Amino acid sequence: MKEKTQVEHLNESLYDFRFDEDDADRFESGITPQIIREIAEEKGDPDWMRDFRLKSLEIYNKTPMVDWGPSIEGLDMSQIVTYIRPKTRMRTDWNEVPDDIKSTFERLGIPQAERESLAGVGAQYDSELVYHNVRREVAEQGVVYTDLESAMHDERWADIIRTHFMKLVPPTDHKFAALHGAVWSGGSFVYVPKGVHLDIPLQSYFRLNAKGAGQFEHTLIILEEGSYLHFIEGCSAPKYFVASLHAGCVELYVGKNATLRYSTVENWSKNMYNLNTKRAIVEEGGKVEWVSGSFGSHVSYLYPMSILHGRGARAEFTGITFAGEGQNLDTGAKIVHAAPDTSSYVNTRSISKSGGISTFRSAVQINENAHGSKCSVSCESLMLDSQSRSDTIPAMDIRTNRADVGHEAKIGRISDEAVFYLMARGLSEEDAKALIVRGFADNVSKELPLEYAVEMNNLIGIEMKGSIG
Amino acid sequence: MAHLLEIKDLHVSVEEKELLHGVSLDVKAGETHVLMGPNGAGKSTLGYSVMGSPRYAVTSGSIVFDGEDITALSADKRAKKGIFLSFQAPVEIPGITLSSFLRSALEQQTGQRIKLWDFKKRLRETMALLQMDESYAERELNVGFSGGEKKKAEILQLLMLRPKLAILDETDSGLDVDAVRTVSQGIHEFQKNPENSLLIITHNTRLLASLSVDKAHVLVGGRIAAQGGAELVDEINAAGFEKYLTVE
Ligand SMILES: Nc1ncnc2c1ncn2[C@@H]1O[C@H](COP(=O)(O)OP(=O)(O)OP(=O)(O)O)[C@@H](O)[C@H]1O
Ligand SMILES: [Mg+2]
Numbered sequence: 143m144k145e146k147t148q149v150e151h152l153n154e155s156l157y158d159f160r161f162d163e164d165d166a167d168r169f170e171s172g173i174t175p176q177i178i179r180e181i182a183e184e185k186g187d188p189d190w191m192r193d194f195r196l197k198s199l200e201i202y203n204k205t206p207m208v209d210w211g212p213s214i215e216g217l218d219m220s221q222i223v224t225y226i227r228p229k230t231r232m233r234t235d236w237n238e239v240p241d242d243i244k245s246t247f248e249r250l251g252i253p254q255a256e257r258e259s260l261a262g263v264g265a266q267y268d269s270e271l272v273y274h275n276v277r278r279e280v281a282e283q284g285v286v287y288t289d290l291e292s293a294m295h296d297e298r299w300a301d302i303i304r305t306h307f308m309k310l311v312p313p314t315d316h317k318f319a320a321l322h323g324a325v326w327s328g329g330s331f332v333y334v335p336k337g338v339h340l341d342i343p344l345q346s347y348f349r350l351n352a353k354g355a356g357q358f359e360h361t362l363i364i365l366e367e368g369s370y371l372h373f374i375e376g377c378s379a380p381k382y383f384v385a386s387l388h389a390g391c392v393e394l395y396v397g398k399n400a401t402l403r404y405s406t407v408e409n410w411s412k413n414m415y416n417l418n419t420k421r422a423i424v425e426e427g428g429k430v431e432w433v434s435g436s437f438g439s440h441v442s443y444l445y446p447m448s449i450l451h452g453r454g455a456r457a458e459f460t461g462i463t464f465a466g467e468g469q470n471l472d473t474g475a476k477i478v479h480a481a482p483d484t485s486s487y488v489n490t491r492s493i494s495k496s497g498g499i500s501t502f503r504s505a506v507q508i509n510e511n512a513h514g515s516k517c518s519v520s521c522e523s524l525m526l527d528s529q530s531r532s533d534t535i536p537a538m539d540i541r542t543n544r545a546d547v548g549h550e551a552k553i554g555r556i557s558d559e560a561v562f563y564l565m566a567r568g569l570s571e572e573d574a575k576a577l578i579v580r581g582f583a584d585n586v587s588k589e590l591p592l593e594y595a596v597e598m599n600n601l602i603g604i605e606m607k608g609s610i611g
Numbered sequence: 612m613a614h615l616l617e618i619k620d621l622h623v624s625v626e627e628k629e630l631l632h633g634v635s636l637d638v639k640a641g642e643t644h645v646l647m648g649p650n651g652a653g654k655s656t657l658g659y660s661v662m663g664s665p666r667y668a669v670t671s672g673s674i675v676f677d678g679e680d681i682t683a684l685s686a687d688k689r690a691k692k693g694i695f696l697s698f699q700a701p702v703e704i705p706g707i708t709l710s711s712f713l714r715s716a717l718e719q720q721t722g723q724r725i726k727l728w729d730f731k732k733r734l735r736e737t738m739a740l741l742q743m744d745e746s747y748a749e750r751e752l753n754v755g756f757s758g759g760e761k762k763k764a765e766i767l768q769l770l771m772l773r774p775k776l777a778i779l780d781e782t783d784s785g786l787d788v789d790a791v792r793t794v795s796q797g798i799h800e801f802q803k804n805p806e807n808s809l810l811i812i813t814h815n816t817r818l819l820a821s822l823s824v825d826k827a828h829v830l831v832g833g834r835i836a837a838q839g840g841a842e843l844v845d846e847i848n849a850a851g852f853e854k855y856l857t858v859e
Binding site for chain 2: 557558559560562563564565566567568569570571573574577578580581582583584587
């Protein structure tokens, strides 16, 4: 932690910068090209990747802080710099892991070894064995499923990774995309060849296997023509890091007539700033289906985007967010209709409780050429008390009059009558409310595989009791 | 026999407006009572108050159940002590099936896990008794149920949860002839336990025809206007409430 003073100084300049964008050039992040080179070296990056990281750092240093959503001024960049630096041993002490997180692990029945790993305390959870077995099984169908870092070095995949990595989400996209490009670590690479229909869902196992993974992980999925994949990233246990930033990136390439279902249940510990970028591009006749349960974090910016690039491409987004005490979750979905006869369907629910703030932004763009396209956005929010807030901000940019666009927003409160009905059958007030909230969240739980739906429902139960990490 | 339910001089208000002006009513274990009265008399209010709806404030008087003053208890605690209310308008609860709801309600009440196999078996038998299609067990609780189906589902819950006292708030209204017969079969089933008590709120004597009634009460304008035996039901059936309305 010897850089601490220097970094705190830099941190102030970061705030200055926020208020005065013209001074962008003077701003320095504290992440030096030297640090980036060290990261590249530690990971054994190919040259192009090292250069890509350095370029991203430059962009990062020039890009203004995001300023459209909830405040991220509390984000302590100094900690992050220290944390990403190779060779610095920033081990959390189990004793320092907040009690609420420990008790949540316990209630979710997570084994101790995995708890420590989830809390960033030293030992990495060994998921290698499961992963190898799955990998062998899918390899028989020609599917590549591996961690992105090692795939980069495999000459069979190096090219395809180089031509796809951060092409959909370029480092110029926003400040944290640039940061991601510079310091990304860990993550999955999936390649499904033409016509292969994978029956078993693939689950991500790589989150915890590299330094900084889980914080800056990169997921790259490529589906060739006519293939099918269900990819799941699900973990109901709170993910805790001393350095409280998550800036992951997900890039999904869905080929002609291919279908990708991408399901996530994530639960960030409540100190986290979750500035995650997820994007899919869908070719002719292809389809992307997002299923997303977002829990935890102090502040979230999360707007998975689907670019409907080929004729008849489709996107479906089904999501739920839960904002409890001290949480400000700014989430949504973006859809770009960039070809004729494309269609999209967005169905989200948000829950706010104990002063939590939940904002849903939908951004739909229908290009001039996207005639015959259809889009339907529906979002419902549930406020569990009068301190909590819920906002809906729809943005529609329709450039053709030959499109069919619908938007529906509902804001509700939990019905006293329903609570009383359930209590009259012996459920405690807490359980009754949790049950109603689960019912509200069933747009997502119905779409998840059973074990994930159960996990998510447990999580809602714990959130409703109000003390979770 | 001992009193199971004792309502003593109960005053109930909703938002400062008094709806019940001193109602007293006793039900002994094993008895079946009927509560009648014109629309808006306060019958449902009484049912909700006994069940413990937080919306209905008891301003004075008390409710004693099984020898214990429950006036201040929340609805879930009253349910656990053995009070059941069949709602005049059952609420739709999406996201949970009738079957898993019933199982968790049962587990809550008994504080014990119930084997899935035993539970399913009992559920199947009870549904058969009520001539409910088994598929309803896997439907979301009351969601999209017809009026009659909701009422049958209330009786199903009654039989599964096995309370000591059941308050049936117009469970028979809106039912076709066959459904009324089925519901009364369900009530018979409940009455098979000689300790079980019933307070039946109804406008309709059809349901009562096949039931043995111990006592009847007439509620008018938030007050008990008359109390008597089963003959009171016939009297009301023939002459209506007019006699009591003029008293007011
Ligand atoms: N939550 C409430 N807020 C305001 N007024 C209420 C409320 N609940 C009941 N009331 C009023 O109290 C009176 C009694 O209502 P209640 O539902 O108990 O009547 P009831 O005897 O059950 O009538 P019905 O035979 O039509 O079901 C009515 O005038 C009703 O409008
Ligand atoms: Mg009524």
